[in-house]
Amino acid sequence: MRVHRRSFLKTSAAAGVVFTFAISGTRSSGRIIGANETINIGVAGIHGRGGAHIDAFASMPNVRVTYLIDPDSRLFASRIKQVEKRGGNTPKCVQDIREALDDKNLDAISIATCNHWHSLMTIWACQAGKDVYVEKPCSHNVFEGRKCVEAARKYGRIVQHGTQSRSSASWAQQVAAIASGKYGKLLVSKGYASKPRWSIGFKEDKDPPPGLDYNLWLGPAQWMPYNENLVHYNWHWFWPTGNGEIGNQGVHQMDIARWAIPGATLPDWVISAGGRYVDEPNHNWKDQGQTPNMQITVMGFGDVLLLFEVRGLVGKAGPGGKKFDPIVTNEFYLEEGVIKDGKFYPKGKDQPEPLVKVDVKMGPGDQFENFIACMRSRKVEELHADIEVAHYSSALCHLGNISYRLGKEVSFAEAAAGLPNHELVAAAWKMLEDNIAGALGVDLTKLTCILGPKLAFDRSKERFVDNPEADKLLTRDYRKPFVVPENV
The missing domain is CATH 3.40.50.720 (NAD(P)-binding Rossmann-like Domain)
Structure with missing residues (x-):
């Protein structure tokens, strides 16, 4: 491309x-x-x-x-x-x-x-x-x-x-339309990664099954007892092995959201709030998972906001009887209107317009085919998603989780007041509140959530600004011999 x-x-x-x-x-x-x-x-x-x-x-x-x-x-x-x-x-x-x-x-x-x-x-x-x-x-x-x-x-x-x-011509065209300047400056780049993520229940610790080398499976992670919620999928919802939904499906939409922001690598600051709430009323709406399934993350890239929404109580009616639809997509809010679903919606108009056509040439093939083609050509610049692109987009998910993991337990009202003062942020938080209350049938004044701190970040050093506690979560303690080395 x-x-x-x-x-x-x-x-x-x-x-x-x-x-x-x-x-x-x-x-x-x-x-x-x-x-x-x-x-x-x-x-x-x-x-x-x-x-x-x-x-x-x-x-x-x-x-x-x-x-x-x-x-x-x-x-x-x-x-x-x-x-x-x-x-x-x-x-x-x-x-x-x-x-x-x-x-x-x-x-x-x-x-x-x-x-x-x-x-x-x-x-x-x-x-x-x-x-x-x-x-x-x-x-x-x-x-x-x-x-x-x-x-x-x-x-x-x-x-x-x-x-x-x-590898998508459609997303490339939308990003190019934003970069063209026809619709004014980009103000907010928003991603949604809301798929059904309900209770995984509780599994007891036990011996690993024959045929599974559990020591190898754990690899770099610190030792923890085996249970059937780890192998083969629900490891996503445990901090030692996964990164929650923002670092699962969310990486795709986070990558698109960052791609749309001109010149964006890492943010100036990040804040995240939410919690883990599932259909387990007898366990106070909790299960064995650790990562949030309801999470709002906001980042600053100069005068552009990146807003990211994760809501896992979707796709079915929970104990509260209300069903909320999954949503996995991106939207781009510009001075002149909104780009979504591959169309431009001008301010003050009900009907969308076709997106401006910009010359975007893509290399042939999907992600796998492009990889093989670049193996033969040795032209790293022709990769659709080179490792440096990957690093930045993955890091955004990690930074959101770091704010969340350093957060404090507060009321939903306190969290709403603590998030950035922006109408789209407020609307996203209101949707999260309505989703939890409606899906579970609970009074949110009787529940709490996590509000993370707003963390300043030095993207040139890839470190937080004067925050050793947050810096610790940029890496992990590795279990020998499965150590990611300082010098590769």
């Missing part, structure tokens, strides 16, 4: 960074991949999203899935059949990614594991001379994302991020 490539080069030049891309690979690889030569790829994390990775790569000409990698060996048999059906070859199955990375015939790793493994696998793969496709978010915390960027540059690797909207 031309717009993306220009912004990439402009950002890199401003940072004083010089990139060199080793076509012949690193000291660990050295293999030059010809235009028609077969690329061998390993898929790490083969439950849910990993199945889509397998289908995509195994179906491509001159691409073979030669490794399946997962701590849970119970998944191997079904996924072997999937590869054989799609690609016609039988992959090797290993539980430990390091075994696959030792194979000089392996060219790339596609990562669809839990969030807490994304960065370490990316870094290890770069160090081993492999290219990387990594699912969103590319990191579990801000420190990790920057280390991924450094590893990709140091070892000359192609690293693509799984934020597929970067």
